[in-house]
Amino acid sequence: MHRDSHLQSPPSGWTPLVLGIGVSWLLYYWTQICRRPRLVCSGPLRQFLESHCPVVMEKFCPTFWCSGGRLQTIVRVILASKPHVSYRNEVLRTEDGGQISLDWMDNDESPHFPDPASRPTIILLPGLTGNSHQSYILHLVRRATSDGYRCVVFNNRGFGGEKLLTPRTFCAANTDDLARGIDHVHSCLPAAPLVAVGVSLGGMMLLNYMATTGHRSRLCAALVFSAPWNVFVSTASLEQPLNYLLFNHSLATTLRTTVNKFRDVIGRDLDVDAILQSRSIREFDERYTSIVFGYGSCDDYYRAASPHDKLRTITTPVLCLNAADDPFSPGEALPLDDASSHPSVALLVPAHGGHIGFLEGLFPSDNRYMNRVFSQFLGAAFQQCDELRNITKNGLNNLLN
DSSP, rough: OOHHHHHHSOOHHHHHHHHHHHHHHHHHHIIIIBOOOEEESOOOHHHHHHHOOOGGGGGBOBGGGGSSSSHHHHHHHHOOOOHHHHHEEEEOOOOOOOHHHHHHEEEESSSSSSOOOTTOOEEEOOOOOTTTTTTHHHHHHHHHHTTOOEEEEEEEETTSSSOOOOOOOOOOOOHHHHHHHHHHHHHTTTTTTTEEEETTTHHHHHHHHHHHHGGGOOEEEEESSOSSOOOHHHHHHHHHHHIIIIIIIIHHHHHHHHHHHTTHHHHHTTTTTHHTTTTSSSHHIIIIHHHHHSSSHHHHHHHHHTTTOOOOOSOOOOEEEOOOOOOOOGGGSOOHHHHHHHHSSEHHHHEEOTTTTTTTTSSSOSSOOOHHHHHHHHHHHHHTHHHHHHHHHHHHHHHHO
16 A cells, blocks of 8 residues: 555656646746737828727737737637628629629617617628637627627628529629628718728728729728738648648638539639639639639739738728737738838738737637727727828828929
8 A cells, every 4th residue: 555655656856847847838938929019001090009009019929828929810600699680681782793792780779879870880701711709709709789880791602591683602812792782781881980990801802992992992991801911922831731630621621612502603704613622712713713714823812811911002001900919910921010110001010929818818709809900990980080080191192202
């Protein structure tokens, strides 16, 4: 009995060693991982954000047991809850015979903005294969409605529950459908200030829309989360073996499922069986997206879709949140130099956060960093709309002069 007890006792010095490792890790975590995000923009825009959106000056402390980019991305999906949201659906027809699905949360019970005609309105753009029922969209809608705003979720063709009427679904470079949706919302609510929020591929579409429309944009401001800025860099990252297994393969599977669902329509113009052989996002874009949208090659499509070299034509004030360790949009792809002096574009870059992750706290909750940025920036954009407009207008005039 004495011998068994002796064999089961921990080695001498074991407890101090564990304590030492724990203390060292906590010290490293607090000094090296918990850091204030980098804010890259022009001076006047920086002053505006620091004054009216103080979350940009806070330290971001990612959940210590999943601080890495891949873990942040995966754990967010595992822990995601889906709050109930009741939408009012509207389907818009397009000039080419297609249709777009808009899901409205009118928020008619809003105590902050009781007049529906002037109630601030947010257009939300989900990511690749996403729609209005994605967990991150639902939480943003809930946060926005609690702040008193109206929300409209823009669903890409075939992803909002409506029938696909043409072979086209979505394309990050083609913003015709998005412009149709934004113009429609604006025409319905001409007195309501309008802000758009894009997530991942939705962020790319939004950036490309603002770059294409310039001063003609209907938006008073925009917010972008985890957008891939350079599709070539993003594709190379997602084709790394581990990222392929964790992310690329499953997204390609979802894309194939969508094509197979609408094979009768898509098959009118394309070889569906060849598309269904795609085993990565790039293969899917080579066999479907670039062809159906008329690009000469997949590289041509990726050049057109990448917003990293289009900042000069963006005049709408926009805040972009990108984690430096995002496996979908690595830090080296961010246009930091161009944004550093841009009067309208601000990049907020925490060292950690992954792709749409930004989890914090011992037990991550829905009140995560991304949602606080969302709430504070929208509040600033709506409440200080004239100040923000003047900052960007004066900055653009100075650039021209």
